[in-house]
Amino acid sequence: MPTIEHNGSSFTVDEDGFLTGNMDAWNETWVDYVKTVEGITEMTDEHHKVIEILRDYYKKNGIAPMVRILSKTTGFPLKRIYELFPSGPGKGACKMAGLPKPTGCV
Amino acid sequence: MPKHDTPLLDELEKGPWPSFVTDLKRQAEKKPECFDILGQLELSYRDKVTHWKHGGIVGVFGYGGGIVGRYSDVPTQFPGVAHFHTVRLNQPSSMFYSSAKLRDICNLWEKYGSGMTNMHGSTGDLVLLGTTTPNLEPLFYDLTHDLNQDLGGSGSNLRTPSCCLGRARCEWGCYDTQNLCHSLTMHYQDEIHRPAFPYKFKMKFSGCPNDCVAAIARSDFAVIGTWRDDIRIDQAAVKGYLSGEFIPNAGAHSDKDWGKFDIKAEVLDLCPTGCMWMEGDTLKIDNSECTRCMHCLNVMPRALRPGLQQGATICVGAKAPILDGAQFATMTVPFIEVNPDTEFAEIIEVIEKIWDWWMEVGKNRERVGETIMRIGLPTFLKVMEITPTPQHVKEPRSNPYVFWQEDEVEGGWDRDVIAYRKRNAQ
Ligand code: HEM
């Protein structure tokens, strides 16, 4: 597994740059790192809200929420989520929130 | 990248069918990573397991799908396929190309990828097989800026729609499949590129019930052309078939001697509803009993043509076995006009009623066909605002577990057992 060094922290990730292992490796430095690779110029409260909701949902349910549940709980339509996270809720937001890589027939 | 020994694959260069192994070897002269494709495949032939790792999430900014990420699990042995992502390009309707367009795509793919392709994926996309993550954005930039070409769909979204060649070169096309396919593809770009559904959703368009794009088996939303007036009969051409001037099925069975054309045995007796007969050498059809199966038209294309009141049937919910079992699509709208003058507003309305419902009640990774099975056809027809008709079923239910809506039953469900006891003492 490759490692990523950022601002003095190091993270173990898979080929796609998702955090491996449990959710505890996640911290603000990780968020700052993902920002640089996922086309996000500035972190806003809206970004943090999405990340927080994703992490809460994952801790409670053990899965990432469906897109329309994410839209409902955040109040952001999908269009807004793509404005915040250009790679979309999966590759962008879930990666930044430290959730495991989405699977299935992607 | 060196050539690997591939004794098992070399066997597949024998025989008359075009060999993918020979093609790959030829491509490897220009693109040495193709040697690693062959090398890894040879290893899989020996080990009898795949050597691709699980999953892969890559893409381009702005889109949530279109590219299928893939990594080798033996990258040190085969560095040429360490990254081997697949790029789906949205194909033109019915896959008509100019050589200039294909040349442009090939040049681009030799610049950014392995040079290997799949023409085409089962859903319809032109598939570019094998490139690396850093190449994705530059490839996408050139695709869109120079080739005016977009990606196809992947993920829990509307996948790339596809159609039969229809009226482009088929006399049975009951509507312009290419126009409908292209127009809906453009109309639903957002749904194709940014997954917003409980699961994948596919659309396919066939011009007639022969269903050359297999819409009824391979799409959640199948639009299959038909007509509702009478089959047009050219009696002179019927006589041409009787006399042997015209060959049945346009010569499709000429490789074997099936004897002289026998209209009774080959058409009348095979009509599934038995609604055809001959009066002398005049062919008669009771069109009110015809199910538009296409058989007689297929046998005598010069004599029989679809009627003039043309449109389509919409069937919903086909899917492969996972999870609840394979399904063909269920007949939902028996006849709908396919009208380019309204920009297909009638069909768009049907699609959006399905989506509004399924996006709300569909469970995670539940195809719409499974949602219909779970919640029931009657509820589905109700949300579609379609009145149930006998055509909605092949046969009525045989079990008596019939649900009634409370307002359909006099007195409703609120009953008082004390009142009941007054009439029926214990
Ligand atoms: C008010 C009186 C009765 C009530 C409410 C009643 C109710 C039922 C119900 C709910 C069933 C199941 C039906 C199904 O879904 O298959 C049933 C089946 C049956 N009942 Fe009754 N029953 C009554 C009287 C009787 C009497 C008096 C007899 C016999 C003399 C009887 C014999 C049977 C038998 C043999 C079956 C099984 C039929 C089968 O093979 O499915 N029942 N009954």
Ligand code: HEM
């Ligand atoms: C000794 C007592 C009972 C006998 C011998 C008996 C017998 C039966 C039989 C033969 C059936 C048909 C099963 C089938 O579908 O093949 C049946 C079904 C049924 N019984 Fe009973 N039963 C008894 C008690 C009860 C009681 C106490 C209730 C309700 C409180 C009840 C409610 C039902 C119902 C609702 C069904 C239909 C189930 C279905 O949807 O298939 N039965 N019973």
Ligand code: SF4
């Ligand atoms: S589905 Fe019908 S209209 Fe389309 S190409 Fe096949 S035969 Fe022709």
Ligand code: SF4
């Ligand atoms: S289309 Fe089929 S059902 Fe209709 S008349 Fe011809 S064979 Fe019979």
